[in-house]
Amino acid sequence: xNIRHHFDDATLMAYAAGTLPExxxxxxxxxxxxxxxxxxxxxxxxxxxxxxxxxxxxxSMSANALDDILSRLDxxxxxVDVSPTQSVILPKDVxxxxxxxxxxxxxxxxxxxxxxxxxxxxxxxGSKGTTRLLKIAPGVSVPHHTHSGNELTLILRGSYSDEIGxxxxxxxADLDGEIHHQPIVDTDQDCICLIATDSPLKxxxxxxxxxxxxxxx
Amino acid sequence: xxxxxxxxxxxxxxIQIAEEKKKQQRDSWSARLSSLAETRSKSEFAAIxxxxxxxxxxxxxxxxxxxxxxxxVTQEAMLSVWRKCHLFNSTKASxxxxxxxxxxxxxxxxxxxxKAVEYELPEEEPDPDQRDMAEHSILEERMQVAISGLPExxxxxxxxxxxxxxxxxxxAEQLGIPLGSVKSRLRLAFSKLKAHWGEE
Ligand SMILES: [Zn+2]
Numbered sequence: 001x002n003i004r005h006h007f008d009d010a011t012l013m014a015y016a017a018g019t020l021p022e023x024x025x026x027x028x029x030x031x032x033x034x035x036x037x038x039x040x041x042x043x044x045x046x047x048x049x050x051x052x053x054x055x056x057x058x059x060s061m062s063a064n065a066l067d068d069i070l071s072r073l074d075x076x077x078x079x080v081d082v083s084p085t086q087s088v089i090l091p092k093d094v095x096x097x098x099x100x101x102x103x104x105x106x107x108x109x110x111x112x113x114x115x116x117x118x119x120x121x122x123x124x125x126g127s128k129g130t131t132r133l134l135k136i137a138p139g140v141s142v143p144h145h146t147h148s149g150n151e152l153t154l155i156l157r158g159s160y161s162d163e164i165g166x167x168x169x170x171x172x173a174d175l176d177g178e179i180h181h182q183p184i185v186d187t188d189q190d191c192i193c194l195i196a197t198d199s200p201l202k203x204x205x206x207x208x209x210x211x212x213x214x215x216x217x
Numbered sequence: 218x219x220x221x222x223x224x225x226x227x228x229x230x231x232i233q234i235a236e237e238k239k240k241q242q243r244d245s246w247s248a249r250l251s252s253l254a255e256t257r258s259k260s261e262f263a264a265i266x267x268x269x270x271x272x273x274x275x276x277x278x279x280x281x282x283x284x285x286x287x288x289x290v291t292q293e294a295m296l297s298v299w300r301k302c303h304l305f306n307s308t309k310a311s312x313x314x315x316x317x318x319x320x321x322x323x324x325x326x327x328x329x330x331x332k333a334v335e336y337e338l339p340e341e342e343p344d345p346d347q348r349d350m351a352e353h354s355i356l357e358e359r360m361q362v363a364i365s366g367l368p369e370x371x372x373x374x375x376x377x378x379x380x381x382x383x384x385x386x387x388x389a390e391q392l393g394i395p396l397g398s399v400k401s402r403l404r405l406a407f408s409k410l411k412a413h414w415g416e417e
Contacts, residue, residue: 008400008404009403009404009407009408010385010399010400010401010403010404010407013378013403013407014378014384014385016379017321017378017379017382018321018322018324018325018333018382019378019382019383019384019385020384021331021384022329022331022332022334025333025334026334028334028336029334029335029336029337030336032336033336033337039336042336043309043310043314044356044407044410044411045407046310046314046317046318047310047311047314047356047357047360048360048364048375048379048410049314049317049318049321049379050310050311050313050314050315050316050317050357050360051313051314051357051360051361051364052276052317052364052376052379052380053272053273053276053313053314053316053317053320054239054272054313054357054361055361055364055365056272056275056276056279056380057275058271058272058274058275059271059274059275059278060271061270061271061274061288061291062288065270065288065291065292066263066266066267066270068292069266069292069295069296070259070262070263072292072296073259073262073296073299076296076299076300077300078300078301078303079297079300079301079303079304096337097334097335097336097337125331127329127331149386149396150385150386150396176396176397176400198384198386199386
């Protein structure tokens with residue numbers, strides 16, 4: 001996989017600090033599954049947490065805490081090493097962390113039509129923001145929009161282009177409120193991506209105003 | 218580094234020895250955690266608990282958990298150390314970093330009632346980043362020095378993010394600065410830390 005677009009350092013630090021909403025953390029984990037370069041950066045970002053833990057002022061545990069935990073050790077079974085997803089052959093375009101949420105291939109999902117050439121699946125994570133899969137037909141463009149918070153996009157299949165560049169499988173677009181963009185699917189294949197936000201998108205322009213209340217993106 | 222004995226008034230040498238001691242301590246925690254997987258020794262676990270549990274508790278309290286729950290969640294995090302110690306790989310992280318990630322995940326589950334999503338390595342692809350343990354503790358050593366040398370504005374966002382569990386938007390709101398500034402401060406901090414661990 002030839003990945004050209006990666007996360008912002010700030011996003012990886014938020015992942016390492018554990019402050020991303022579940023959907024965005026899921027998307028980060030999916031890209032990490034494919035991207036050794038970002039895995040390396042996350043290790044460094046997690047080491048920041050380790051270094052802080054080393055220098056933190058300890059708070060003593062209550063007197064019986066140690067006895068209490070020692071008495072519980074015998075009931076604890078070691079976590080099994082093999083994750084369930086490793087024993088199944090996964091579709092090439094569904095990274096393991098996503099597979100545990102959808103449990104099927106992208107083609108077998110119950111896609112819902114949103115508008116002309118656009119289908120979606122809402123993962124209904126119930127966390128802040130929204131997390132959905134979007135399937136966009138060739139030549140279709142998503143309305144020009146800006147973001148009030150942060151939006152992460154991971155391309156699973158196909159590609160699109162926008163003002164920033166060309167994004168294909170494995171690439172991420174890591175955008176915040178300052179960017180206006182209008183992605184368009186630029187091959188004859190559907191583009192399927194995972195999109196996670198921490199707040200609703202704002203569409204700009206007439207098309208945006210017409211479409212936003214309707215599709216509720 | 219036995220030759221680095223402090224000579225009268227040589228503050229640098231004293232600091233160096235203190236740092237060296239801390240590094241040895243970290244190496245030894247990583248080694249002890251690795252051996253725990255084989256020995257399953259309760260007394261060994263007790264030693265790890267005595268060192269790390271009060272740190273984890275302090276971390277969890279800073280994230281805003283009330284005292285009673287903080288103690289309970291610390292116990293859960295330390296139990297997961299016992300359950301998962303065979304998954305600890307000292308070539309990938311130091312003991313402190315690994316335990317930090319366990320405590321962090323426990324907090325995501327408990328505090329936000331969300332699932333902590335971990336990444337997995339693709340099966341067919343061996344992890345290209347095979348550092349040895351010594352390198353990891355050196356990295357963390359340098360990281361601590363670098364963190365303490367950060368300008369106040371960058372250290373502040375780093376602490377709010379890692380220690381108070383604030384999202385970037387919440388930090389922006391709390392400090393009354395734009396979201397973009399929070400991110401650029403974090404980016405600056407990260408690139409300074411990167412320069413200290415001297416690679417890439
Ligand atoms: Zn990457």
